[in-house]
Each structure stands twice: as C-alpha cells, then as structure tokens.
Amino acid sequence: CNSEANGSRTNLSSSDSVINLDHGDPIIFEPYWRKMGDKCTVVIPGYQSLSYFANINNLCWFLEPELEKAIKRLHRVVGNAVVEDYHIVVGTGSSQLIQAALYALCPPDGPEPVSVVSAVPYYSSYQDVTEFLRSGLYKWEGDARTFDKEGAYIELVTSPNNPDGTIRERIVKQGEGKVVHDLAYYWPHYTPITSPADYDIMLFTISKCTGHAGSRIGWALVKDEPVAKKMTKFIELNTIGVSKESQLRAAKILGVISDNCLHFGSSSSDNFFEYAEHLMAKRWEELMDVVGRSAIFSLPEYPQEYCLFAGKFTEAHPAFAWMKCNNDKIEDCEKFFRGNKILTRGGKRFVADPKYVRVSMLGKEDEFNLFLERLLAIQETGYVLG
C-alpha cells in the first residue's frame, strides 16, 4: 500500500496508517449493492446512446425518460419531496446543478453581481464554486445571518446541513431573494422525513442517496419553467448534457430502491433505507459511546421526530459527525487529529470555530472501526498536543 504518501486511503493492517475521513466518499453502502447482485446490473451495448439527445420533447432534452420516471417514483415512495408540477433537470452531480441554479437566478446583464449567501457553518464548496471563475453574475457574500445588503440575493439552504446535520430554513427575509434548497441529505437513513419538501428549487444527488458517487448524477426539482430552462441551458453550455450511461444506471438503481421499499418491514435487509438507517444508527451509537467515555470531545444532539416514511419516531444519523474538541489546549482540532493520522475537515473550512471538525460517517467499515479505536486511545491516554 503506497497510500500514506497522499493520505487518501488507509492501510488497515498498520496502526500507523492514515485514516481519511475528510471526504464524504460514500463507500458504506457497498455491501447492500453487492447483495442486490444482478438486480442492479446494467448492460449497455456499443450502439446505445450515441446521440446527444435523450428526449427532444422534454424541456431538459438530455434527461433520459427512464431516469425521470424513476426519480419521480422514488420521491413519491419516500415522501421527501413533491414532484407534481415540477420540472426535472438532471446534472453531472449536484455541484453542477448549484452552478446551474446560480446562472439561472441571475439576470444576464445586471449592473451588480447578485449576492450569494449561506448560514454558517456552510458546505465548504459553496464559496469555492461561487468564486472560482470570478463571475460578474454573482458574488459570494458569506454568512446569511449577518447579510444586510440591499438588492438581489440568493440564499443556499442545505437541509439537513453539511457539516452539522441540522434542519434548516431560509434566514434572509428582506428584498428580492431567491432560495436554492440543497436536499442532498434529506433521505430517511440520515434524518426523519417530516413532510414532503415543496421549495422552488430543490437539489438531490444519487451520491448521498444510494452511495453511487462515481456516477455523478444529481437532479433538480424546479417549479418555475423559465428557471428550469435556464438551468438546462447552463448544462448545455457547460457539458452539453449529462452522461447517458450514468443516467441509465441511476434509473435502474433508483428503480430497485423503490421496488424494495414496497416490501417495507418484510425483510429489513432488502429495503435500502431501512438497511442504511440501521447501518448509520449503529455507527452513530458506537461513536457516541466512545465520545461519551471522556469529556474531550462532544457531538451535536438531534431531536426525535416522527418520520413519515418509517411510520415512527426516529432521530437523525447524519452523514458527517460535527465533533467539537473541548480541551482548552487544543485550538485546532483538525491539526490535532492530523497529528494522530486522522484526516478530517476543520471548522475553518466551514467558517466555524477550529475546535470543530467534520468527520465522514460514510467510509469503509474497517476504516471507521480503526477511527473508533484511535479515538478511544486518544481519550484513554489523555493525549494532548504539545
């Protein structure tokens, strides 16, 4: 294993290995997909999907009809979003759709760039993605809580939030504001589904729903037709559509999930969301157990809510643990963990206190277990950085 040089994979046979919990690479659900066997296999012959077009009669002309159907069906089955009277725009992951939404919500010839804000702590990529091309259409203005400029703005609302798993609503209320709801984590394995969301623009991604991050498939549910058209135009200019292979595979995978949901309770290991929720709950219990043995670290608490999908009270098991280090001698928790060969994403990246770190809960089983072991050792030795 030559991974220690770049620290992106873990040699689990060695106690000296680096554990990478920085990215939210969703490997956790792999055993489920192995178990599904041929049911999720796609077979694509060489002559298929040659054309740029998937459905010339659709507003989003590169959206595969099967994927559109599978997305609508899944939202109906899960009950996490309203799909009636919404346009679906498919994207190369939801990252592309965030950029498409910014493009669509800004006038092409405005005298000033539109302000883009999000409430701290916010997803570390929002700022990068808004700023990297120095667009004259929009401008990153940081924390939504302290934003008080006049004029047009766009608020990005992530709910459940990345990094801290909290349920959020828009914050800025004045003026001509537009809101983009990033609902990547609004699925029953991460959080109770309390009502079907019906915001103007809602973004989802298969990466966090099923764990197929390599497919780069996201989708937007968009109420307003001109906005959906402009988002489609963005994707046309940016990448001339979205991989047909990924769309066909996503359609199949989402279809299997919907099928398996209809047998809820009969076999908990076949219902993806039930399987995934058990897995997330187990990891969270284990982490809370370890963290609870000392006062060095703490975790957020999440209220129990009635989940319409599960038909019972459940609590959140977010994709990331937003850990706080309570030891006064540790100012920078990311640095402290790095010294212990645990890579996390520090609070500063989310414009939060560096005493916080974001820890992926979606990694491989053995990597997660090694993390728990090392955390326990840190706590037991009372190890403090010099």
Place this chain on the structure above:
Amino acid sequence: CNSEANGSRTNLSSSDSVINLDHGDPIIFEPYWRKMGDKCTVVIPGYQSLSYFANINNLCWFLEPELEKAIKRLHRVVGNAVVEDYHIVVGTGSSQLIQAALYALCPPDGPEPVSVVSAVPYYSSYQDVTEFLRSGLYKWEGDARTFDKEGAYIELVTSPNNPDGTIRERIVKQGEGKVVHDLAYYWPHYTPITSPADYDIMLFTISKCTGHAGSRIGWALVKDEPVAKKMTKFIELNTIGVSKESQLRAAKILGVISDNCLHFGSSSSDNFFEYAEHLMAKRWEELMDVVGRSAIFSLPEYPQEYCLFAGKFTEAHPAFAWMKCNNDKIEDCEKFFRGNKILTRGGKRFVADPKYVRVSMLGKEDEFNLFLERLLAIQETGYVLG
C-alpha cells in the same frame, strides 16, 4: 411523429418533414457499433464505482486507469498525437475541457481578464462558453486575425476546423500567448493524419471519434504539469470528476477500435477508421455530385495529403459541409434552407458571411439521403426565395 413542432427529428415518410442538419449529432456510425455486437457491451454491477475516486495516485484522480491506457494506446495506433510525457485529464466532453483550459491558463488574480480569440470562421460555442458566466478571468475578443491587443491572450485553434474542415495553425504570434488545440476532428476518417500532433494542450472527444456523443467523454493531453493540475481542479469544482460508467465504456470502445486497427486491410468493415472513412467519402461524393449539377451552391476543396495511418494519399471528408450559396438573390442561406425545411447552422453563427451554412454530415442515412433529394429538387426547379 410530433417532431415538426420542435424540428429536431425527421419524419422520413413525409416529403414535408423537417430535416435537422444543424447539430453534429454523430449517428452515422451506428451500424458499425451494431455489427460489433457483444464485443463493445459493458456490464456494470450495482456495487461498482461507488467512490468519487478512480486513481488516487494520478494527478487526474478521477480518471479510470483503463481509460487512460486505452487513450494512450489509440493515439499510438492512429499516430495522430504524441502521448509520451503528456498528462491526461478526462472531461465531461471536450466542452468542459475548453473551460478547464481557460481556467488553467488564466492567473486567478490578474488585473485584466485574459483575451480569448479564434480565427474566423470559428466554432459557434467558443464565444458562448467564454462569455456565459461573465468571468473576470477571461474575455472573448473575437477574431484572432484582427486581434492586436497587448498582454496575455489565449488562442483557440480547431484543426481540422469547425465549421469549414481546414487544417489550422496558431495565428497570433506576439506577446504572452497560450494556445489550446481542439483536435476533435483530427482522426483518419475526417482528414489525412500527416504527423502526430505535439502541442501544449490538445483536446479530443469520443463524440466525434467514435460517435458516442451521449457518453460525454473528452480528454486533454497536457504537457505542463501545473496546467494539468489546474484543469483537474476545474473539473473537481465544476462536477467533482467525470462519470465512471462513461469512462469504463469509453475504455472498452476505444480498446476495440485499437484492436481492430491492428488488422488493417484484412477486413475493411471491422477497422473502424477504414469503415468510417468509406462512409464519409461516400457521403461527400454524393453531396459533391449533387452540388456540382448546378452553380447555386459550392463546397470547399481539400488537398490530397499523405495519411500516415492509411499509408496512402487521402483527402479530407469533414464532419460538416461548409456550403456557400452563390445565388445573388439569396442573402441568408440558413433562412433559405429553413424555408425548404432543412435546418442548418448559418454563417453568422460562425462570424462568417450569411451566404454560408454548416451542414452536418454525421446524421442518419435516410435523413442525409432526403437532404440530397431536396437539394436536387431545389437546384432543378431553380427555386429562389421571393
């Protein structure tokens, strides 16, 4: 068939149907892929490619190793580009790679946007893609031939050129210029391969090479490591990588093409480039035959060159016909054709004389034949727009 409403597909049973030759949708090679049968079929089980990462030890961390190998091998087999000492960056089509190159070649904090130019007539998307986000990094400055500003610039060189199929070299010579070579059409079925290209940044796409436009796979061969890193960063910010399914399929398809090239001459219908060149040559002969029957329209002429791949003198059979209308009463050839239910892309879109139109040579067989029929009828009746 409800296609006449949006004009993107053709009802071939009706002589009143709209023929769409505006886009370069590469359907022409479909029979070859059907003939290849299972050899090009990919089978992707549900548990595959969950991760964002494909190869953490590679500069381009989302590039599938099989695709990297297949790309290098194909260029060696065809001889159209040098791959030794080049970095490969995969993109969601070459559109994304053009944007990645612009991002990589511009300083992040320059006082002025870098000028972007291309020689007229140029690909209609370059201007749109450079301007749509009103970037402060770069600015569209139009025709390279008349460009005389001081300071940094980027010249986009498409060779063979879209729309007119000519072989091109950089034009602007002064100052601190960078060049991006778009070699989408530098394949033996479109043009003689006269030498392996070895420019600093070379862009290719599977869409025009094999006809798999729906896969959205392009690649850049990049000499300079920091440039390749910044292009990779662009794709990370824009779409967090490129569809793994499309990459795996592209790897397989390019592999089959390379395999079949090794049997050159033994069965002309199995060698993709030989097959495709015959097809292109046939269409060009037919078009030239029809056009030659009157003086209303004319086509560019291409010199015979020695093609290193074919091992003989060949001539270009471009993906688009750049047709000129010589009738004084027809000012706008696109409009004239539209009146005859033939959709083309007019010269104005390429900053050229509206007497020109770009006609796709890559459409379906029956659509192309209908185009010839209608062209013949126009010429025979001496039809002129009132």
